[in-house]
Amino acid sequence: MKALLDHYRSHLSTLALAFALGGSAQAAGPRGVAYVHVFQSGEAGIFANAYLVETEHSIVVVDSTLLESTSKALRARLLEIGKPLRAVLITHGHPDHYNGVTNLCAGEKVDVFATPETDRVIRESDAAKEKQWAPVFGAEWPVRRTFPNKILPTGGTFSVDDVTFTVRALGPGESHADSYWIMEGNTGRVAFIGDEVLNHVHAYVSDGHMSDWLKNLATLEHELKDVTRLYPGHGDVGGMEIVRWQEEYLRFYLRTVSALVGNQREITDAQKTRLVAAMEQFLPNRRLEFLIGLGAGPVVSELAAEQK
Numbered sequence: 430m431k432a433l434l435d436h437y438r439s440h441l442s443t444l445a446l447a448f449a450l451g452g453s454a455q456a457a458g459p460r461g462v463a464y465v466h467v468f469q470s471g472e473a474g475i476f477a478n479a480y481l482v483e484t485e486h487s488i489v490v491v492d493s494t495l496l497e498s499t500s501k502a503l504r505a506r507l508l509e510i511g512k513p514l515r516a517v518l519i520t521h522g523h524p525d526h527y528n529g530v531t532n533l534c535a536g537e538k539v540d541v542f543a544t545p546e547t548d549r550v551i552r553e554s555d556a557a558k559e560k561q562w563a564p565v566f567g568a569e570w571p572v573r574r575t576f577p578n579k580i581l582p583t584g585g586t587f588s589v590d591d592v593t594f595t596v597r598a599l600g601p602g603e604s605h606a607d608s609y610w611i612m613e614g615n616t617g618r619v620a621f622i623g624d625e626v627l628n629h630v631h632a633y634v635s636d637g638h639m640s641d642w643l644k645n646l647a648t649l650e651h652e653l654k655d656v657t658r659l660y661p662g663h664g665d666v667g668g669m670e671i672v673r674w675q676e677e678y679l680r681f682y683l684r685t686v687s688a689l690v691g692n693q694r695e696i697t698d699a700q701k702t703r704l705v706a707a708m709e710q711f712l713p714n715r716r717l718e719f720l721i722g723l724g725a726g727p728v729v730s731e732l733a734a735e736q737k
């Protein structure tokens with residue numbers, strides 16, 4: 430049988446134009462088969478992805494997008510597919526992955542899974558994230574966030590319709606506590622890798638764990654050898670090449686910062702400008718390019734701490 434089928438029907442170009450393309454109600458597939466519907470936020474929703482996994486009788490959603498409008502559109506997509514929402518799986522504790530849970534579930538009692546570490550990050554940082562970002566996003570910032578209610582330690586599994594999801598904790602990386610989910614059915618294995626990869630989108634490096642992140646990517650290369658598809662937190666779906674691309678991106682960022690600041694412990698505005706220019710040359714599509722400068726300070730601090 431063919432490997433798990435991907436459906437790319439709901440590319441949202443902008444947050445306001447939150448429409449789903451194409452009719453999509455699948456005939457109930459055979460037991461153990463899962464279809465992955467890709468939901469991509471536009472630029473206003475910082476290109477955050479969510480995935481609706483359609484099984485024989487159910488839907489499991491991975492991550493939930495950032496905004497009021499994108500998460501409502503995600504909910505609309507769920508209703509269009511027309512099967513009950515059985516669970517939400519969270520990859521890591523950044524708001525562009527859990528902010529939309531409230532609108533996605535819309536008052537239904539749904540299991541929201543995360544590792545204990547990811548759950549802790551969400552609970553500890555949610556108020557600070559709101560303070561930092563709600564003024565930027567205004568009415569688009571969900572007033573009420575829903576936190577995980579099912580805590581699954583690494584290696585823990587959840588099954589629906591003979592499709593099994595296993596969570597693996599990675600530790601610090603893009604966030605303070607990353608994880609990824611492997612999905613196995615009778616058509617093979619795929620992985621939802623969260624922001625281990627922001628595929629051809631500029632990276633959020635402000636949490637200051639670049640070295641750990643690179644280790645995580647090496648772990649993924651090793652652990653996901655037999656996986657046929659990788660579903661990243663931002664950008665397009667791919668294979669192992671997207672992990673290697675992310676490694677190159679991070680290494681280039683680190684090399685550039687090192688070359689610019691040398692032994693200094695801070696980065697000047699002029700150096701930041703040169704960093705941004707270099708990274709824009711590496712990835713010229715300008716997707717989330719504001720993150721380049723935002724992460725410079727934390728990365729310099731991380732490099733300085735490693736030199737001690």
Ligand SMILES: [Zn+2]
Pocket residue numbers: 477523525526624662663
């Ligand atoms: Zn993200």
